[in-house]
Amino acid sequence: xxxxxxxxxxxxxxxxxxxxxxxxxxxxxxxxxxxxxxxxxxxxxxxxxxxxxxxxxxxxxxxxxxxxxxxxxxxxxxxxxxxxxxxxxxxxxxxxxxxxxxxxxxxxxxxxxxxxxxxxxxxxxxxxxxxxxxx
Numbered sequence: 001x002x003x004x005x006x007x008x009x010x011x012x013x014x015x016x017x018x019x020x021x022x023x024x025x026x027x028x029x030x031x032x033x034x035x036x037x038x039x040x041x042x043x044x045x046x047x048x049x050x051x052x053x054x055x056x057x058x059x060x061x062x063x064x065x066x067x068x069x070x071x072x073x074x075x076x077x078x079x080x081x082x083x084x085x086x087x088x089x090x091x092x093x094x095x096x097x098x099x100x101x102x103x104x105x106x107x108x109x110x111x112x113x114x115x116x117x118x119x120x121x122x123x124x125x126x127x128x129x130x131x132x133x134x135x
Contacts, residue, residue, distance in 0.1 A: 002056060002081045002105075005056055008081055011107070012054075016042065016079070017029065017044075020044050026046065028045045030134070035129065035133075036072055040052060040066075040069050040076075045134045048075070049072060049074055050076070051066065051069035051076045052078075053076070055078065056080070056084060057080060057081060059078060059091070066078050066100045067100060070099070070119070071123040072121045072123060072126035073127075073130070074120070076100050077103055077116070078100060079103045079105060079110070080103070081105065082104040082105055092113060092114055099116040099117055101115050
């Protein structure tokens with residue numbers, strides 16, 4: 001459905017922003033921040049840091065990357081093109097095991113198949129570094 005990952009991100013970013021706004025309607029985001037453990041496609045700050053890794057279809061690679069982002073994020077997600085999400089959904093137990101959210105986007109909506117539990121980041125130094133990006 002989407003031709004590129006960039007197109008997927010561009011289309012879904014407004015949907016992601018709406019999904020993750022906090023009760024005070026506040027949210028800030030950065031695309032492809034450098035200097036962390038990997039380069040997530042998007043990090044969000046809504047009171048906590050949330051990382052999102054987009055892929056058109058390679059959910060296994062996205063999951064590896066999202067797992068690394070737990071070092072500085074309270075939540076991490078993999079977001080795929082809806083057209084390729086079925087295989088990832090069949091492996092939802094892996095997402096649950098590693099506490100990584102799974103979502104998919106089509107040309108109208110975003111759907112979440114699993115939302116992870118909020119957990120303290122693994123690494124305080126990287127967590128502080130991620131927070132500094134928003135100041």
